Amino acid sequence: MANKIYPDATAALAGMLKDGMTICAGGFGLCGIPERLIDAVETSGVKGLTVVSNNAGIDGVGLGKLLRSRQIAKMISSYVGENKEFERQYLAGELEVEFCPQGTLAERCRAGGAGIPGFYTKTGVGTVVADGKETKEFDGQTYVLERGIVADLAIIKGWKADEAGNLIFRKTARNFNQPMATASKFTVAEVEEIVPVGSLDPDCVHVPGIYIKRLISGAPYEKRIEFRTTRTRETA
Numbered sequence: 001m002a003n004k005i006y007p008d009a010t011a012a013l014a015g016m017l018k019d020g021m022t023i024c025a026g027g028f029g030l031c032g033i034p035e036r037l038i039d040a041v042e043t044s045g046v047k048g049l050t051v052v053s054n055n056a057g058i059d060g061v062g063l064g065k066l067l068r069s070r071q072i073a074k075m076i077s078s079y080v081g082e083n084k085e086f087e088r089q090y091l092a093g094e095l096e097v098e099f100c101p102q103g104t105l106a107e108r109c110r111a112g113g114a115g116i117p118g119f120y121t122k123t124g125v126g127t128v129v130a131d132g133k134e135t136k137e138f139d140g141q142t143y144v145l146e147r148g149i150v151a152d153l154a155i156i157k158g159w160k161a162d163e164a165g166n167l168i169f170r171k172t173a174r175n176f177n178q179p180m181a182t183a184s185k186f187t188v189a190e191v192e193e194i195v196p197v198g199s200l201d202p203d204c205v206h207v208p209g210i211y212i213k214r215l216i217s218g219a220p221y222e223k224r225i226e227f228r229t230t231r232t233r234e235t236a
Helices: 035-044 064-068 084-091 102-113 177-182
Strands: 022-025 049-052 072-077 096-099 118-121 135-138 141-147 153-157 160-162 187-191 193-195 214-217
Touching (some): 035 064, 035 153, 035 187, 064 084, 102 118, 102 141, 153 177, 160 187, 177 187, 193 214
Parallel strands (some): 022 049, 022 153, 049 072, 160 193, 187 214
16 A cells, blocks of 8 residues: 655645646635645645635635735635635636536536536526536426536545545535545545544545545644624623
């Protein structure tokens, strides 16, 4: 069994990064984002990236760092969210954005990982989402053709993995990480804990190790809150 474990994110991405490449980045808001790998991409200075991600984190955190450094040329996303720099660059025409309905984006990644080049969906029919795309009638209903996504590189965040790369996510942090793990030519994962082979219940594995080419332990992590909402404490 080849050693998949690397000492840090920079080492794990060595030889993988180039200008103009497409990267699938797992996570949703600040949940399940591959923080260490994103930092390594920023440090590398690679530019002209197309990044596939539900959103772009928040200002200065997660993919927000790559927006700030102007390393991203195009985002394929479903949500601008709380990231004001994402919004500003898009409205100023400095960043190309391909908006994609959230479920469609997840399915495009899943399809790409399954070797399916395209699929038909009703989502987006009759809206700008369908502009320029092929449509077809099935049982009297109109569907739009969406293409599967296969990136040059996927960077994902897991909870626990064994030394062979078999990987488990924790609760909602699974989000886009699972389909994106298969939707690339090369997948690198960061996890909170690496355990010996045989430690994981095979029935609990979310991504088989065959998809994970390189692996790092990124712990410890700081749990951030994307949008804090509080109420005034009632007085007695």
